Amino acid sequence: NVDDELIDNGWIVHVQLLPFDSVGIVTRWLNSASPQLGIFVESELWPIAVSYASESLQIPLILIDARMSVKSLNRWSSNGFSRALIAGVLSKFHSILAQSNKQKARFIQLGANEDRIRVAPSLKMAAISRMRREKDWNSDSKRFLWIAASTHDGEEQLILEAHQRFREMWTNQFKNLHNFPSLVLAPRHPSRSTHVESLLHSMKLHHVQFLDDETDVQEFLTQTRDSCEITLVRSLGFLDQLYSVAQLVVVGNSLRAPGGGHNFGEPALHRCIVLLGPYLGHFEEQLE
Structure with missing residues (x-):
């Protein structure tokens, strides 16, 4: 169900919660939504959602602001099953935009295609930079x-x-x-x-x-x-x-x-x- 609608400059944005990553729920939700593109953020790597969107719906997937903590890296690398699982998930993405060179190396270590991954500036930082207010350090204001x-x-x-x-x-x-x-x-x-x-x-x-x-x-x-x-x-x-x-x-x-x-x-x-x-x-x- 649609939880909210945000109207901005003529666009209607339907805001929904991502369902629990189980086969029945995810397939019904994606079939109902009929997306044309999937954009995942940071470390939101849901195996069933990613696999179904890529293989069954055949829509392009992008992972932006991609990051992987050391703890998660070690967990995914801990055994053959988890290594195969994460490598399979990462292979479904057409493009991965990592937050840093170190993050890029971690995703490659987990099986991401090196030709599909590059470092890109954080979207959050870019948005904040556009809205930034310049400070007047020579102001007469006495407020600190x-x-x-x-x-x-x-x-x-x-x-x-x-x-x-x-x-x-x-x-x-x-x-x-x-x-x-x-x-x-x-x-x-x-x-x-x-x-x-x-x-x-x-x-x-x-x-x-x-x-x-x-x-x-x-x-x-x-x-x-x-x-x-x-x-x-x-x-x-x-x-x-x-x-x-x-x-x-x-x-x-x-x-x-x-x-x-x-x-x-x-x-x-x-x-x-x-x-x-x-x-x-x-x-x-x-x-x-």
């Missing part, structure tokens, strides 16, 4: 904003402790908090907001405002000075807008083991200073 983005459990405390130490250093240097940088906390999972609020309270950080929706964010973006020392984002989908007015971003899920990182290309494209922890997982490749 730093963001702790996509933080995970335990990282907010590290950030807030650093914020308190920075606050103390600032006060000792300038004797007041005039123009003191404002912190935006944006947990990766908004469901953890209550926990973060409790943490703020326990650390006696009470000058806090909250961003819950688009109206809150737009009002925040137009401020020339911050009325609160700390802002807590309690919804998803607003980081790109917030990066546009920030000077410095700390990317979460990188400060504590095991971590794994998050995409730091987005704040970099907004010309923010980006700080990372040591636990980046496969995002280490972006540093290259």
Whole structure:
């Protein structure tokens, strides 16, 4: 069933969930949809869907922004059956656009046809680059904003402790908090907001405002000075807008083991200073 319809510039886009990768469900869904082209993203390699679309419907398939983690690479390479399965799946793609040379090598190692795979820029990064707002570093604005983005459990405390130490250093240097940088906390999972609020309270950080929706964010973006020392984002989908007015971003899920990182290309494209922890997982490749 169609879950949603998005109308943009005269186009109607039917939004559906990809069904569970079983023969009966996938064949009924694909026969009903009658696609003319299949585009798979990153590591969404569903053997039954890929095989049926390629062999039975004979439609061209493309894998874009292709990536394969070390963990997945080892799992697919662990035995003869899985190696044969992934090689068969990859052989169905007419073209594979890998995120990096390292990713390209991993797909070739798993059996992808070297003639059909090449490295291409990330579509996500290209889209963000087109929407990027230029920063005026010589602006007279007195607002300095730093963001702790996509933080995970335990990282907010590290950030807030650093914020308190920075606050103390600032006060000792300038004797007041005039123009003191404002912190935006944006947990990766908004469901953890209550926990973060409790943490703020326990650390006696009470000058806090909250961003819950688009109206809150737009009002925040137009401020020339911050009325609160700390802002807590309690919804998803607003980081790109917030990066546009920030000077410095700390990317979460990188400060504590095991971590794994998050995409730091987005704040970099907004010309923010980006700080990372040591636990980046496969995002280490972006540093290259």
